[in-house]
Amino acid sequence: MGGGLNALLEGCTQCGLCREVCIVERLGAHSITSFLCGEEDYSSWLCSSCWRCQEACPQGVDIHAIMMEMRRDEEAPAGHEANLVSVLRSGYALAMSEEINEIRRIHGLEAVELVPVEWVHALVRGQEGREKGA
Numbered sequence: 001m002g003g004g005l006n007a008l009l010e011g012c013t014q015c016g017l018c019r020e021v022c023i024v025e026r027l028g029a030h031s032i033t034s035f036l037c038g039e040e041d042y043s044s045w046l047c048s049s050c051w052r053c054q055e056a057c058p059q060g061v062d063i064h065a066i067m068m069e070m071r072r073d074e075e076a077p078a079g080h081e082a083n084l085v086s087v088l089r090s091g092y093a094l095a096m097s098e099e100i101n102e103i104r105r106i107h108g109l110e111a112v113e114l115v116p117v118e119w120v121h122a123l124v125r126g127q128e129g130r131e132k133g134a
């Protein structure tokens, strides 16, 4: 465990309150809150980003910072990489097309305006240009 992580964990008493409120835990999987309770079976990537854990922590432990620190050391699950590729190609984590508005219409929802894919590609090209110039 890195020194940065140890410093972030200072103050954690392993009380388990974060795990009690965690949605991932309630669904039967194991999030970072299991790690905070000393368990070895957990994933820092299993998270809905609800931050109920953060609100529940009586010690003010920076659970978000701990999660990010751990993710830097762990390989992202394949699904996350697929989401990233989809964002770079279409602007959305899950493939989205005009069909979404037909589905929304069936459910009585208003149509949404999708981001033009050319905008997404222009942003990606701009970022690549900045990185090359850096």
Ligand code: SF4
Pocket: 011, 012, 013, 014, 015, 016, 017, 018, 019, 036, 037, 056, 057, 058, 059, 060, 061, 063
């Ligand atoms: S992070 Fe906070 S709520 Fe979670 S076990 Fe540690 S002290 Fe308890």
Ligand code: SF4
Pocket: 018, 021, 022, 023, 024, 025, 031, 032, 033, 046, 047, 048, 049, 050, 051, 052, 053, 054
């Ligand atoms: S932010 Fe993640 S780890 Fe924290 S309670 Fe929500 S799902 Fe669980």
